[in-house]
Amino acid sequence: MKTKRKGKKKAKARKIVLGILIAYVAVIAVIYLGASFYYSKHFYSGSQINGINCTGKTVEEVEEIIADEIGSYTLKVREREDKTENITATQIDMKYVSDGKIKELKEEQNPFLWPMSFTNHKAYTMSATTTYDEEKLAAAIDGLDCFKEENITQPQDAKLVEGESGYEISPEVQGNALDQDKAKQLLKDAIAGGETEVSFEDADCYLKPSVLSDNEELIKQRDQINTYLQVTITYDFSDRQEVVDKDVIKTFLTTDEEGNVGLDSEKVKQYVKELGYEYDTFGLSRDFKTSLGTTVHLKGGDYGWVINKDKETAALIEAIEAGESQTREPIYLYSGKCRDTNDIGGTYVEVSIQDQRMWCYKDGQQIVDTPIVTGSVAKGYDTPAGGVWAIDAKKRDTFLKGQGYSSPVSYWMPFNGGVGIHDASWRSDFGGEIYKSSGSHGCVNTPFENAKTIYNNVEIGTPVVVY
Structure with a gap:
């Protein structure tokens, strides 16, 4: 009897344990199946899309968050001199367009493998599809200060400028003028790609001076000029x-x-x-x-x-x-003999036809004042006058020859072709009106001693003033 009672107790205990196990499994199964059903409509724990925490969210909820983020989208534009400007989603009517990509990511998720998500978090990156008004984008870009003429400083080449001690190199001016086509395309591409920040400098959008202050050619020019x-x-x-x-x-x-x-x-x-x-x-x-x-x-x-x-x-x-x-x-x-403003200077010969008189000065001092006989007026041999000539030569003891005459002279100083100053030993009288009827062939006939004095004190090139 005792043995039978013990057997019944063991069987009952086994039933209880089995029941508990079945109940535990049933609970786990319910939880697992319930979670599987839940994750058939929601993202796994630890899921991220473009940095957005999608844990436990439906496709619609994630899309709503993305739409909100796109609605607050701002592109920061970095410019020179630490300036920044912005283009916002509001300005260009940017909106999120559901294209099924979020749903596709959700459908890649196996709801029955949800327990693995607690140790294997998923981070997705995707380009959200957006729409925006092209005309409003163009207007927003054109409205940036960096594209307004009054704000633009064109680049300037380094150049040579005159300084206090010579020419110097004035450095180039970088300015802030943009290659507008390139800069505008950069902004359009950034917005299309969902970028949040661009730098014109980094993208090499600024116009550049072509000659810099370290230009070897410019330095060479400066040094040569100086x-x-x-x-x-x-x-x-x-x-x-x-x-x-x-x-x-x-x-x-x-x-x-x-x-x-x-x-x-x-x-x-x-x-x-x-x-x-x-x-x-x-x-x-x-x-x-x-x-x-x-x-x-x-x-x-x-x-x-x-x-x-x-x-x-x-x-x-x-x-x-x-x-x-x-x-x-x-x-x-x-060249003459004197380079002063009065280039006749202090050594010269002066001849006055009207007064039939000649003077000679040396270093400003008069050394000769003599009567003379100039060219015969009656015969048309007038001595050239009204100018200043230079003594062309000096000759001693020569013959002056012309048509029908050959006259020996001791001192000969021509100053205008065949016209010159010389002694005239054949004359005993000088001055007065002799020249009108019995003058020379154009030369200045001079008493011997005075001709000698002049000869000894003038040089070739000495001016002769005749008036």
Whole structure:
């Protein structure tokens, strides 16, 4: 009996344990199946889409969150000088468009494997489909301050500017002007891609100066120009000077196609021509104060100074390029004896036809005052007058020959072709009105001693004033 009772108790215990197990399994099964059903409509725990926590959310709920985020979308535009501007979803009517991608992600989820989600979180990245108004986007872009003309500073090349001690390099200006087509396309692409920030600088959208301050060619130009401008050429015109300094030299500068700085020969030649206009005196009109105190106006002759324009142009260029300051006289084509403003100076011969008188001055002191006989008026041999000529030669003991005559002279000083000053031993009288009827063939007949004195005190080139 006891054995039977013990058997019944064991059977009952087994039934109880089995029942408990069945109940436990049933509960777990209910929970599992319930959760499986739940996750057939909701995202797993730990699921993320584009950083959005989707745990336990339905497709519709996730799409609503995405739509809200897109509605608050802002593209930050970074510009130079730490400026930023924004384009917002509101400005362009940007909206989320449900295209089934969220649902597809949900359907990839096996609801019966939900327990694995607690240890295997899923993070999805997807491009949300949006729509926006293209015209409003274009208007929003055009409305940015960076595209408004009044806010734009164009880039500027580094350049040479004149400073206190010479030419300097003024640095380039980067400015803030954009390659507008490139910049606008960058913004459109960023919005289409859902980007939240762009940098014009990083995307290389700014226009650039083409010449920078470290440009070797620019540095070379600066150094060459400053070498030229350090030169000072002083032209010596006795009582006057002309200075070719940096202000003059910079007007000569030119740059060739390869960027080499040089001197423009035509500009230099023009400067030398202007020197000629100012200082050439050869054959020019001039007023002359006579020994008798009157003033005569002289219009011709071959005495004076003329700068050799071609040779002096070359010499000036060479002097500047050598980089050495100097004082110089121009190269002359014709030269006189005195370079003062009054280039007749203090040593000259003066002949008055009307007074039949001649004077000679040396270093401002009168050394001869003599009567003379000039060209015969009656025979048409008038001595050339009304100008300043230069003594062309000096000869001793020669014969003056012409048609029908050959006259020996001891002192011969021609100043106008065959016309000159000489002694006339065949004459015993000088001055008065002899020249009108019995004058010379054009020369200035002079008493022997006075001709000798003049000969011994003048040089070739000494001016002879005849009036």
